[in-house]
Amino acid sequence: MQNPRLVAFDLDDTLAPSKSPIDPRMAALLVRLLDVAEVCVISGGQFAQFTMQVVDNLADVDESALARLHLMPTCGTQYYRHSAGEWQQVYAENLTDDQKWRALAAVEAIARELGYWESETWGPILEDRGSQITFSALGQAAPVAAKTQWDTDGAKKTALRESVQALLPDLEVRSGGSTSVDITRRGIDKAYGMNRLAELTGIPLDEMLFVGDRLDENGNDYPVKALGVDCVAVENWNDTAAFLDELIPTLAIVRP
Numbered sequence: 001m002q003n004p005r006l007v008a009f010d011l012d013d014t015l016a017p018s019k020s021p022i023d024p025r026m027a028a029l030l031v032r033l034l035d036v037a038e039v040c041v042i043s044g045g046q047f048a049q050f051t052m053q054v055v056d057n058l059a060d061v062d063e064s065a066l067a068r069l070h071l072m073p074t075c076g077t078q079y080y081r082h083s084a085g086e087w088q089q090v091y092a093e094n095l096t097d098d099q100k101w102r103a104l105a106a107v108e109a110i111a112r113e114l115g116y117w118e119s120e121t122w123g124p125i126l127e128d129r130g131s132q133i134t135f136s137a138l139g140q141a142a143p144v145a146a147k148t149q150w151d152t153d154g155a156k157k158t159a160l161r162e163s164v165q166a167l168l169p170d171l172e173v174r175s176g177g178s179t180s181v182d183i184t185r186r187g188i189d190k191a192y193g194m195n196r197l198a199e200l201t202g203i204p205l206d207e208m209l210f211v212g213d214r215l216d217e218n219g220n221d222y223p224v225k226a227l228g229v230d231c232v233a234v235e236n237w238n239d240t241a242a243f244l245d246e247l248i249p250t251l252a253i254v255r256p
């Protein structure tokens with residue numbers, strides 16, 4: 001696409017290694033991009049993850065630039081904007097207590113049945129993120145090296161996702177990061193988030209660009225592609241940085 005008004009990014013394995021802070025090179029690129037476009041980060045992680053991985057690492061970013069940064073944690077089921085010096089929640093699509101209980105029970109039962117319920121983990125396997133239940137096979141704080149080893153071909157996440165989805169027909173089950181499966185209300189995924197973003201910013205979807213590492217059919221970025229948004233597929237943050245090195249100068253010409 002020529003000159004997108006808004007560039008949206010997945011977080012884990014697109015802007016940074018899973019659950020890790022962005023590299024200073026990526027931080028500098030995002031600050032430059034905020035000068036010439038609106039920027040959105042939409043990911044399965046919680047808001048605190050966004051601040052730790054992205055926002056806290058943006059050096060020399062002023063209020064007007066932060067006002068152009070759109071944060072959509074937990075697959076766009078929450079939306080935050082920066083105004084009056086702080087991050088403010090615009091909306092949150094929370095699960096009901098009954099939906100949470102059924103999601104937690106189903107994912108644990110299937111993980112145990114398939115032999116994926118690990119006994120040695122880094123923190124809890126299950127997490128209630130309000131609008132999303134997240135299963136992380138090795139725990140929330142597992143090191144990247146251990147996580148990349150756990151499911152190298154993605155077969156475990158796919159098997160888990162399919163079996164849990166069959167038990168929860170009224171909810172949405174998606175594979176998230178390298179070891180994670182996310183459960184949200186049905187119809188609420190990154191495509192939902194992008195639609196809400198278009199509605200709330202007034203920027204049409206055909207003037208947006210999305211960058212993600214899981215645009216394959218089983219990936220949590222796929223709904224954005226299926227929605228018809230122009231997408232750029234990357235394998236890691238280095239690919240994203242290389243893409244931004246080319247995109248930012250072209251946007252700077254049309255929006256000096």
Ligand SMILES: [Mg+2]
Pocket residue numbers: 010011012013014176177212213214
């Ligand atoms: Mg990702």
